[in-house]
Amino acid sequence: MNTIKILWVDDEIDLLKPHILFLKQRNYDVTTCKSGTEAIETLETESFDIVFLDENMPGLTGLETLNEIKEKQDNLPVVMITKSEEEYIMEEAIGNKIADYLIKPVNPNQILLSLKKNLDHSRLVSEKTTSNYQQEFRKIAMDLAMVNSYEEWVTLYQKLIYWEIQLENIEDAGMFEILESQKIEANSLFGKYIEKNYAKWFQQNSDAPIMSHTLFKDKIVPELSKEQPTLLVVVDNLRYDQWKVFEPIINNYYKKEKENAFFSILPTATQYARNAIFSGLMPSEMEKLFPQFWKNDTDEGGKNLHEEDFLNTQLKRLGLNHLTSEFHKITNLKAGKKLVENFKTLKNNDLTVIVYNFVDMLSHSKTEMEVVKELASNDKAYRSLTLSWFKNSPLLEMIQQAQQLGFKLILTTDHGTIxxxxxxxxxxxxxxxxxxxxxxxxxxxxxxxxxxxxxxxxxxxxxxxxxxxxxxxxxxxxxxxxxxxxxxxxxxxxxxxxxxxxxxxxxxxxxxxxxxx
Structure with a gap:
């Protein structure tokens, strides 16, 4: 293992000899400087793994030195050490992407902890994640043998997603293969469970989960009110794992109140599942009651052209036509940008529904375009691509505006993909x-x-x-x-x-x- 090289910059470096000796005994290579200028010159001729930087020095201050270091080597971790607890110094240092912030007097163990946190972090996390999953693997295997209700299937699937996202951040292909085999086994057993139970869910007084056709009445309607506008976003084709990777971004603007899983009806296809959400009806009922809106698989023409009509009939049936509502379907970047520009006009609606089609387009273009096949070659890459899209999408701008205008936000989808x-x-x-x-x-x-x-x-x-x-x-x-x-x-x-x-x-x-x- 290579020796870790530390540059320690402090105008009173002689007082830190015990700390430096402590680190050298643990095989760290420590170079010292007494000023910011000397540190900058040293960094031009030598490479280091981390810098400890005193904030309060004559000549170039710690913050000025930090700025110069970051201009030249943006990825070099810098730990700021200061006597001062003044907030503006902390804010300035954090704004410049410091790796850590220590307040004098520091003891050797604090220094050691900072080194572990910054340089050994990924290895330690990797080892801990692997050992935790190894323990959890046995529990998941036992759960798979016992699982027998839709609630247990939801819990198990959420657990598999949690570990999949944890394991993707570590370099242990073996662990990932074990998880993949558990997912395949889980899907095999889930198929048997659905075969046995799906038809029963439609019988009277059955214990059925919330499904596409009951979602609006049972989950969305209780959230609607005249007091607060609601933005309902239906992202087409959004898997549970894709939602989990962009949840932290939404958390910057919104506080999560409830999270539930529900079940897409079969077929898990847009014309069936999404129309079922907006109509509150199963496909055979849509065909019978609204033949002017419903198209079967073999009929000519678009199958999803009447979601707004279906929504209006459901609002009327539920006695909610006193609520003002508006429906928007976004199928390209231009339409998304246009809605962002006019978003403020939506605040007078009680309910605004936005159907966003990007993820569906992504999965279809993966079939047709070689470049997208490469970018989304597996679930990890597919999640990453979705996250990249979301961070730069008009949808995120809409969510930011909705937060500023005081909207309640509901996020859901019509079905996932495999x-x-x-x-x-x-x-x-x-x-x-x-x-x-x-x-x-x-x-x-x-x-x-x-x-x-x-x-x-x-x-x-x-x-x-x-x-x-x-x-x-x-x-x-x-x-x-x-x-x-x-x-x-x-x-x-x-x-x-x-x-x-x-x-x-x-x-x-x-x-x-x-x-x-």
Missing amino acids: NVKNPSKVIGDRDTSLNLRYKTGRSLTYEAKEVLVFKDPKEVHLPSINMSSSYIFAKGDSFFAYPNNYNHYVSYFRNTYQHGGVSLEEMIIPFVVFNPK
Whole structure:
């Protein structure tokens, strides 16, 4: 292991000999300087891992020295040491990205702790995270054998996401592989659970989770009032893990009041799940009650053109037409920027709904564009890309403005998405739907073990395209492929993000309520 080199700058350095001896006994290499000017000159000829810098020195002050160091070596950690507890010095130092702040007199252990925190931090965190996950692994394995309710599935999935995000920050591929295998096993068991229980959720007096069609009435309506405007943001195709990585950014502006998971209906596809949220109805009811708004898979034309109409019918049905509401769908950057410019006009609405389509476009472009395939080659990269988009998006600007205008914020989605790996052969006629994660049509031939089948669509409140239509859903990370041109099809779609089927990633999704800070 390389010796760590420290530069210690203090005009009274002779008084610090015991500290320097203490560090040298622990194999740290310490170089000393008595002034800021000498320190700057030393840094031009030698490289160091960290600098301890006295704030109160004659000539160049500590803050002036700090500025010069940061101009030349922005990533070099600098620990400021000062006698003064004056706030402006702390603020100035923190503004200049100091690594730590110590107040004299310092004892050797404080110095050692600062070194560990700044130089050994990633190694120590990595070791601790690995050992914690190793303990948790056994518990998750036991939970997987026992889990038998939708609440337990939510808890388990949230736990897997937590560890996935923790482990992605450490360089231990072995641990990550173990977690991946646990996710695959979890999805396999979740598929069996859904097969056994999904249809029961629609029976009277059943113990069903909050689902797409009950979300608005049961979760959103209780948050609405005339006293405070509400901004409801539905980010299309947002997985739970993607929400967790941009939660800290929203926390800068908003205080989280509630976080719940709910279940997307099947198919976990926009025309079904999102229309169900806005209508408060299942697809077969939408088709029956609003044939002018509903389109089946094989119908010509856009399938998601009437969300605002569905929302208005639901508000009316729930006796909420006294609330003033406005609906916006953002499908490109230009539309997002335009809404940001006019955002202040929304404060007079009781409810403003924004459907934001970026994540959906990202998953589709991953299928079609090589560059996005590389940028989002796995879940870690996919999260990173989503985070980068969110930080620079008009959506974040809208959330910032909403906070300033006193809006309550509700953030949710219609369904998630999964990286598909394993092809599953299916044969259907000309009228079979095209989605890779579910198929509806008549005379479907498929691998029975690999799919969830509903031969009677009415059982799960889905419309029938014709008398003998059935629905099949891909489970886990599989996707449907036709036997003709099979190899081309498989290589084109493998390792792309798809939705419509049965997986933790697609079905268990976030619903979060915030109040402005």
